């Protein structure tokens with residue numbers, strides 16, 4: 001279902017008391033700003049914080065709980081790893097997949113991501129699947145080819161039914177954590193391209209129904225302009241999701 005959507009990726013930040021304090025502040029601010037049109041909000045803490053944050057979020061489904069990663073196998077002898085089913089059992093509804101930090105630092109390639117995607121869907125998790133180009137790729141004018149390839153290899157092996165529960169995030173790598181945001185025109189043209197690729201791989205109705213987020217130094221100042229673009233349905237937020245007021249300002253930017 002296409003919807004306005006804001007997800008916070010807390011990355012490897014916050015201790016348990018800090019995460020609890022941030023969640024309580026968020027809940028208070030969101031309650032004060034309750035409107036019928038509130039977007040779907042998701043927060044994605046690190047593994048050890050999931051249960052405590054989930055308990056504070058409650059079971060309304062908005063805000064929902066998400067994870068940042070999991071192992072591609074369903075269960076077994078993988079010391080130190082976490083399974084999709086375990087995440088689902090502690091209340092996770094969403095999971096981030098294909099984030100550039102995992103692709104670059106943990107060598108997650110399209111084959112692995114395709115496997116993880118199937119495992120997530122089997123466990124009943126909704127993937128937030130990230131794509132995005134490096135600065136080098138953009139400067140070589142190869143952004144569309146690159147993202148087209150990431151979508152084809154990582155996503156389009158799914159059946160139309162499987163694809164239905166999925167959220168896509170366009171995250172230009174040169175904009176992540178750099179303070180350098182894509183202009184709203186740059187974001188819109190890539191989002192429109194992604195939607196067109198989904199239409200070509202499935203059909204126009206599936207494309208019209210797909211939620212596509214922008215991520216990369218999105219903040220309380222630039223969110224409104226970005227979210228006003230016709231194919232931008234919200235944001236995947238890193239740094240600014242760690243500050244309750246900034247995050248809630250972003251949530252209100254539709």
Ligand code: PEP
Nearest residue numbers: 176177215216217238239
């Ligand atoms: C991210 O890592 O998904 C992200 C968008 O980070 P930031 O908002 O800090 O650029």
